[in-house]
Amino acid sequence: MKLLITHARIASEDSPALTEADLLVEDGRITRIGTGLEAPEGARTIDARGRIAMPGMFDAHVHFREPGFENKECIASGCAAAINGGVTGVVMMPNTRPAIDSPQIVAQVLESARRASPVRVLTAGCVTKGREGRELAAIDGMRALGVRMLTDDGDTTADAALLLHAMQYAGEFGMFFASHCEEPSLAGPRALNDGPTSYRLGIRGTPACAEEIIIDRDIRLARAAGAHLHIQHVSTRMGVETLRWWKQRGDVRVTAEAAPHHLLFTEDNIGDFDTAYKMNPPLRTRSDNEALIEGLIDGTIDLIATDHAPHTAFEKSLDFASAPNGVTGLETALVSLHDAFVSKQVFGWDLLVKRYSAEPRRLMCLAPARVAEGEPADFLLFDPSRDTTFDRGFMRSRSANTPFLGRTLRGSVDLVVLGNEVLLERDDA
Numbered sequence: 465m466k467l468l469i470t471h472a473r474i475a476s477e478d479s480p481a482l483t484e485a486d487l488l489v490e491d492g493r494i495t496r497i498g499t500g501l502e503a504p505e506g507a508r509t510i511d512a513r514g515r516i517a518m519p520g521m522f523d524a525h526v527h528f529r530e531p532g533f534e535n536k537e538c539i540a541s542g543c544a545a546a547i548n549g550g551v552t553g554v555v556m557m558p559n560t561r562p563a564i565d566s567p568q569i570v571a572q573v574l575e576s577a578r579r580a581s582p583v584r585v586l587t588a589g590c591v592t593k594g595r596e597g598r599e600l601a602a603i604d605g606m607r608a609l610g611v612r613m614l615t616d617d618g619d620t621t622a623d624a625a626l627l628l629h630a631m632q633y634a635g636e637f638g639m640f641f642a643s644h645c646e647e648p649s650l651a652g653p654r655a656l657n658d659g660p661t662s663y664r665l666g667i668r669g670t671p672a673c674a675e676e677i678i679i680d681r682d683i684r685l686a687r688a689a690g691a692h693l694h695i696q697h698v699s700t701r702m703g704v705e706t707l708r709w710w711k712q713r714g715d716v717r718v719t720a721e722a723a724p725h726h727l728l729f730t731e732d733n734i735g736d737f738d739t740a741y742k743m744n745p746p747l748r749t750r751s752d753n754e755a756l757i758e759g760l761i762d763g764t765i766d767l768i769a770t771d772h773a774p775h776t777a778f779e780k781s782l783d784f785a786s787a788p789n790g791v792t793g794l795e796t797a798l799v800s801l802h803d804a805f806v807s808k809q810v811f812g813w814d815l816l817v818k819r820y821s822a823e824p825r826r827l828m829c830l831a832p833a834r835v836a837e838g839e840p841a842d843f844l845l846f847d848p849s850r851d852t853t854f855d856r857g858f859m860r861s862r863s864a865n866t867p868f869l870g871r872t873l874r875g876s877v878d879l880v881v882l883g884n885e886v887l888l889e890r891d892d893a
């Protein structure tokens with residue numbers, strides 16, 4: 465395949481300025497970048513005037529529900545959703561049924577991913593067998609198949625001694641730990657923040673300190689074990705402050721992620737029991753949003769990850785306390801972050817590319833994708849002046865449990881190129 469893309473404005477993590485240039489893509493690589501490039505014989509030309517070329521996004525926290533819950537999502541539909549949102553690589557969470565806690569299940573999901581899509585699918589493995597927190601999972605066998613991230617996501621590994629033991633053992637082999645931080649004895653029915661909304665609705669909430677306690681506990685365990693710890697979906701101001709304090713000490717390797725919904729929404733959005741805003745960790749307050757945004761800008765939060773968590777419309781139609789936690793995110797993340805932050809100059813494309821493309825790849829020990837000469841083709845074209853309406857027909861996920869359903873936001877992922885394939889080309893672009 466030969467593709468000449470003319471007059472694209474190129475975004476990178478290194479510079480706030482966009483540089484206009486033409487890109488020539490030949491047989492899966494960006495072979496030339498320059499101005500006034502001629503289309504070689506047999507090349508297709510796309511006029512990208514006004515549009516931005518940037519590396520494919522990478523989402524280090526997705527739930528693809530396979531095996532076990534394919535009515536919500538499967539690896540193929542999850543990958544299709546990723547492409548629709550400009551995401552070319554993902555890390556699956558292991559809270560499937562059976563859980564991804566053994567080399568057999570790891571091999572099965574990786575094979576399924578290989579058959580399903582060219583999207584780069586990695587999987588995390590469980591820390592404990594069945595995520596039950598009682599005995600260690602088959603860590604060594606999973607490592608042999610390339611698993612690097614260990615997590616009991618969905619729950620905290622409550623037994624500190626067991627987690628410390630796992631960290632001492634697996635840390636030596638270059639694996640790292642990702643923590644869902646929630647002190648179990650403080651968790652409500654896992655519905656919402658402990659605050660004005662929980663009092664008004666009469667449902668016991670989960671206080672911010674349930675997260676902050678485990679962020680601090682798990683960093684201390686990682687420090688004792690000499691392991692790398694990654695904190696998942698930070699949702700609280702004091703969680704950010706705790707991370708900042710530990711990062712400034714500099715004697716433990718800790719990274720952290722934040723989800724778009726925790727930057728954009730608060731518990732007030734729940735209104736009268738709207739389950740589209742029910743997720744774990746729950747939505748908190750404006751002050752927490754602001755602290756997370758500051759953390760992304762100053763580097764306390766290393767990366768953005770969506771925690772893409774599909775559930776069926778039926779499940780989400782249950783009453784607020786019974787409906788499952790989670791929102792989808794892959795298809796809406798880039799456009800919603802552009803709409804809320806980049807277009808309003810809260811931060812630039814360089815930060816967004818760093819936090820949602822480069823840093824998540826570095827976390828997984830992959831080279832960041834770059835729009836540069838000689839690099840493998842892994843990029844998208846984004847139109848900042850075109851709107852996207854997130855109706856059901858737009859979605860490629862099997863589920864559409866997102867607060868953005870039916871909403872129109874500024875920005876559009878128009879084209880996705882990965883390797884020798886155009887994975888997405890929006891018809892009306």
Ligand SMILES: [Zn+2]
Nearest residue numbers: 617618644744
């Ligand atoms: Zn989680």
